[in-house]
Amino acid sequence: MKIGAQLYTVRGSTQTLEGFAEALKKVADIGYKTVQVSGTCAFPADWLKERLKENGLECAVTHTPPERLLGEPEKVAEEHRIFGCRYAGLGWNAFKLSEGDTPEEFIKKFRPAAKALKENGVTFMYHNHDQEFQKVGGRRIIELLMEAFPEDEMGFIVDTFWVQAAGGDPAEWIRTFSGRSPCIHLKDYSYGRKFAAIGEGNMNFDAIFRAAEESGVEYMLVEQDDCYGEDPFDCLKRSYEYLRSKGFE
Numbered sequence: 186m187k188i189g190a191q192l193y194t195v196r197g198s199t200q201t202l203e204g205f206a207e208a209l210k211k212v213a214d215i216g217y218k219t220v221q222v223s224g225t226c227a228f229p230a231d232w233l234k235e236r237l238k239e240n241g242l243e244c245a246v247t248h249t250p251p252e253r254l255l256g257e258p259e260k261v262a263e264e265h266r267i268f269g270c271r272y273a274g275l276g277w278n279a280f281k282l283s284e285g286d287t288p289e290e291f292i293k294k295f296r297p298a299a300k301a302l303k304e305n306g307v308t309f310m311y312h313n314h315d316q317e318f319q320k321v322g323g324r325r326i327i328e329l330l331m332e333a334f335p336e337d338e339m340g341f342i343v344d345t346f347w348v349q350a351a352g353g354d355p356a357e358w359i360r361t362f363s364g365r366s367p368c369i370h371l372k373d374y375s376y377g378r379k380f381a382a383i384g385e386g387n388m389n390f391d392a393i394f395r396a397a398e399e400s401g402v403e404y405m406l407v408e409q410d411d412c413y414g415e416d417p418f419d420c421l422k423r424s425y426e427y428l429r430s431k432g433f434e
Contacts (some may be wrong), residue, residue, distance in 0.1 A: 186397060188425070188433045189245050190372060190406035193276075195417045196224035206236050213240040215422045216429070221368070221406045223248035223276060230264035237268060242288035244268055244367045245404040246310055248276035254309070258298045262305035272368060273302055274342055280319065280326055288321060288329045294382035296299065299338040309334075310368065312342040318351035331362070338409075340365045345388055348379065349357030356389065356396035363400035370408045371424070380409050383419045384427030394431065405433070 188388055190212045192199055199205040205225050212220060222233065222244055237244060247270060253261055254275060275295075280286050299309040317327040331341070341362045345355040359366060371393070373386030383390065397405060407424040409417065428434075 190217045191221040191406045193224040199225040230267035234268040244270040246272035248274045258301035262307040272310045280316045292333045305414045310340045314347040315351035344370040356392040359396040367403040383424035
């Protein structure tokens, strides 16, 4: 398994191409060799290909705006092929059930996009928060999504923090998605429902690492949604050092 940096952590530094380029360099200087592109400014695919190459990085997965996934999945897939990324992810869906944002509506909208991405060599990936663990008719939304999309059309980016926030066991949910979760988010959970650098909170990462290894995870991507005033690059560095101490690189 490879470890990487989820660039949403440093999103404040990636809102211009100049800042994005500098952020990639800083992440590479920490030691990361893999990134997830998320929360950045718009960028040309060729530009990202070159920036990744010059920093010795690969892009494991993206979070792509839903309007692009729905409106131009073939173009999204073409761009991903240019910068060498096999997975195009959706970072958020609110599932406000009272407003008609139901699993059925999601499935109706995104099945065609997932199919189009697959036909063009890219796999659609869904990233969970806690709202997917609401129950509808006695079933969790996350389970309904898993059943509605064929395995080869949609995978899942299991987010350790948000599984735990929903009352679940991250290691067990990684096993639940065995074979369908090539990328996971490593995100520590600290007292008071706060984010933390990896190893500085209370998440049972040894169990998570075992589950990830058993379940075919390819990339474990470090993400910290809020650094509470600390330099997010310093947080990524501490997470990297912890993971290196566990034998990952």
